[in-house]
Amino acid sequence: MSIEPSVGDPEISAAKLTNLFQIGRSQAAVNYVPEMWWMLAAQFIVLITLLIVVVVI
Helix, strand or coil: CCCCCCCCCHHHHHHHHHHHHHHHHHHCHHHHHHHHHHHHHHHHHHHHHHHHHHHHC
């Protein structure tokens, strides 16, 4: 268990991100849902903006 994985390994990066999200959910479960709504709203606005730009051009 003492072998260090390579930093550039995508599976290791995905595992670290998953662990970070799980830690964030367990520590701040109350703030998790509004944060997700904010991120979803931001993604929606960005997608609509890109769609408008692509259609106009």
